[in-house]
Amino acid sequence: MEINVNLDSAYIPSDDVVAREIEGELIIVPLAAGIGDMEDELFTLNETGSAIWDLLKTQKKLRNVIEQLSEDFEAPADEIEKDVIGFVEELLKRGMLVEVAQD
Amino acid sequence: MSDPSVISRRMSEIGIWKKISSKRVPLSFSLEITARCNNNCRHCYINLPAGDTKAKGNEISVDVIGRIADEAVELGSLWVLISGGEPLLRKDFSEIYISLKKKGLVPTVFTNACLITKEHIEIFNKYPPKNLEVTVYGASEETYEKVTRQPGSYKAFVRGLDLLLENDIKVRLKAMALKSNLHEMDEIARFCRERTKDFFRFDPILHMRYDFDPVRNEEIRSERLSPQQIVELERADPDRAQEMEELCDKFILPDPIKNDKNYLFGCASGIHSFVVGYDGVYRLCSSLWHPDCLYDLKTGTLAEAWNDFTPKILRMTSDKEEYHKSCGTCPIINLCLWCPAHTHLETGQMDERVDYFCKVAHERAKALRKAVANK
Ligand SMILES: C[S@@+](CC[C@H](N)C(=O)[O-])C[C@H]1O[C@@H](n2cnc3c(N)ncnc32)[C@H](O)[C@@H]1O
Ligand code: SF4
Ligand code: SF4
Numbered sequence: 001m002e003i004n005v006n007l008d009s010a011y012i013p014s015d016d017v018v019a020r021e022i023e024g025e026l027i028i029v030p031l032a033a034g035i036g037d038m039e040d041e042l043f044t045l046n047e048t049g050s051a052i053w054d055l056l057k058t059q060k061k062l063r064n065v066i067e068q069l070s071e072d073f074e075a076p077a078d079e080i081e082k083d084v085i086g087f088v089e090e091l092l093k094r095g096m097l098v099e100v101a102q103d
Numbered sequence: 104m105s106d107p108s109v110i111s112r113r114m115s116e117i118g119i120w121k122k123i124s125s126k127r128v129p130l131s132f133s134l135e136i137t138a139r140c141n142n143n144c145r146h147c148y149i150n151l152p153a154g155d156t157k158a159k160g161n162e163i164s165v166d167v168i169g170r171i172a173d174e175a176v177e178l179g180s181l182w183v184l185i186s187g188g189e190p191l192l193r194k195d196f197s198e199i200y201i202s203l204k205k206k207g208l209v210p211t212v213f214t215n216a217c218l219i220t221k222e223h224i225e226i227f228n229k230y231p232p233k234n235l236e237v238t239v240y241g242a243s244e245e246t247y248e249k250v251t252r253q254p255g256s257y258k259a260f261v262r263g264l265d266l267l268l269e270n271d272i273k274v275r276l277k278a279m280a281l282k283s284n285l286h287e288m289d290e291i292a293r294f295c296r297e298r299t300k301d302f303f304r305f306d307p308i309l310h311m312r313y314d315f316d317p318v319r320n321e322e323i324r325s326e327r328l329s330p331q332q333i334v335e336l337e338r339a340d341p342d343r344a345q346e347m348e349e350l351c352d353k354f355i356l357p358d359p360i361k362n363d364k365n366y367l368f369g370c371a372s373g374i375h376s377f378v379v380g381y382d383g384v385y386r387l388c389s390s391l392w393h394p395d396c397l398y399d400l401k402t403g404t405l406a407e408a409w410n411d412f413t414p415k416i417l418r419m420t421s422d423k424e425e426y427h428k429s430c431g432t433c434p435i436i437n438l439c440l441w442c443p444a445h446t447h448l449e450t451g452q453m454d455e456r457v458d459y460f461c462k463v464a465h466e467r468a469k470a471l472r473k474a475v476a477n478k
Contacts, residue, residue, distance in 0.1 A: 018207030022130075022179045023122045029181075029207045033231050042209070049107040087107040
């Protein structure tokens with residue numbers, strides 16, 4: 001499956017997963033079948049991943065998510081863009097995010 | 104900004120175990136959604152008849168279960184065990200199961216598999232459980248039904264189990280070793296291993312009933328294997344024997360355990376887990392029925408039960424000198440079924456020694472010492 005990440009789209013958590021925060025750790029629990037490769041599987045995001053996830057939840061366009069992260073992390077937007085796109089691609093592939101096209 | 108990453112992990116590997124090791128967080132809990140069962144196993148500690156209207160009337164509703172589960176999630180619960188009685192006997196099982204999944208809980212279901220329907224299969228396919236654990240009471244109709252005392256139950260069990268396996272639902276099979284099926288344990292183990300290759304375990308020790316019913320308790324006693332039979336079975340299972348030998352240092356401690364305050368509780372119950380019964384009564388563990396240790400969630404909150412009530416129980420002590428000299432400091436307690444809850448079911452006290460448990464533990468220790476010395 002070809003995945004194209006569009007900076008003018010919003011990518012929000014899929015209804016097929018439930019994100020839980022337990023003791024400061026963000027854990028993504030598959031709800032429906034087909035999210036993980038193994039049944040006995042949970043996913044955790046590292047700190048940066050969690051920061052991106054929290055911003056994605058606000059349904060902002062990816063472009064704005066990157067802007068915000070660049071402010072928060074005091075890093076150039078073009079550097080951050082590459083990481084964020086890679087991360088979103090991975091979560092899309094796993095079915096953890098869905099795209100909401102913006103006009 | 105460092106690279107963002109998503110890490111996939113087996114449940115046992117997630118970092119929260121380390122983070123909470125010194126904290127009280129109820130990472131897992133059990134819901135016994137009914138005490139009723141379609142079977143009537145000779146050894147069962149809980150079952151009431153399927154048609155018991157009083158027991159049915161006392162079962163907490165989907166809404167109450169939902170409220171308790173919301174509170175559990177709030178406190179940090181991740182895993183939930185749905186058990187019974189027979190959980191599939193409840194008509195609203197699917198509704199309960201899906202609602203727990205949607206809260207981000209990871210469910211395991213204990214079942215006898217007799218009542219599995221196509222609808223259950225669809226739901227388990229769509230919303231997979233962590234595991235479905237099915238108990239195998241016999242490998243033949245005669246033995247199975249000698250245990251369950253329910254004509255037709257063997258056929259229903261095989262049908263249900265086949266349905267699960269044909270549809271690739273993740274099943275684990277386990278057995279209970281009893282006087283009534285001991286002659287068939289090899290066949291039972293083979294039956295299980297043929298169907299689920301990576302998993303089989305059997306449990307050889309019985310505890311008493313939750314309702315203290317003297318007639319039923321006598322039936323349980325009559326199903327108990329002798330200490331020698333238990334050890335023989337355990338030694339005959341190479342995986343189990345090896346595991347016990349590897350952990351020998353944990354099973355046989357060099358010295359008595361230090362317990363100057365004479366505390367009663369020393370396990371993970373009330374630290375990382377709790378149980379809710381079909382009637383909404385909160386307990387630290389499934390077997391702990393001492394009246395001082397029960398909290399009614401129909402009138403109180405889980406937060407109160409967990410944060411205020413439980414710590415008081417964990418600090419309970421015994422004033423018996425005898426307890427301090429025996430179970431309270433016992434170096435082979437990890438080979439023993441003894442705990443305040445099981446001994447209370449057996450003797451009505453939380454700090455008594457139980458002769459049967461004691462004999463089993465000593466027989467196990469003897470066999471283990473011998474096996475390790477021979478290596
Ligand atoms: C009470 S059952 C509930 C789930 C389901 N009905 C089943 O039989 O698997 C849970 C497990 O407890 C076991 N069990 C029943 N009575 C017991 C007893 N007196 N002592 C120890 N385990 C017991 C059962 O054999 C089963 O494996
Ligand atoms: S099937 Fe399970 S709950 Fe039912 S009587 Fe047997 S052990 Fe008890
Ligand atoms: S019953 Fe015997 S073996 Fe078991 S804990 Fe007590 S003293 Fe130890």
